[in-house]
Amino acid sequence: MSTRGSKVERKSVSDQTHEIKYEAKKEGTSPQAIKDAKKSAGNQRSEIEKKVK
Numbered sequence: 001m002s003t004r005g006s007k008v009e010r011k012s013v014s015d016q017t018h019e020i021k022y023e024a025k026k027e028g029t030s031p032q033a034i035k036d037a038k039k040s041a042g043n044q045r046s047e048i049e050k051k052v053k
Contacts, residue, residue, distance in 0.1 A: 012043040027052045 013023050013034070020038075023045070024031040029052055037051035 011045055013038060013045050013048055014043070023048065 013019050015038075020031045020034050024034045027034070027049060033052055034048065037048045041047035041051045
């Protein structure tokens with residue numbers, strides 16, 4: 001039995017355009033700011049959110 005989206009995927013932000021846009025909208029910032037934070041913080045969603053705030 002497979003489940004939709006593993007817990008690992010929920011904790012990271014991929015390089016896909018729709019995920020970058022979603023995270024930017026959620027944080028109230030630009031997609032470019034998310035990309036920049038991703039470069040310095042890695043893929044972990046919590047680390048990216050800390051960098052953006």
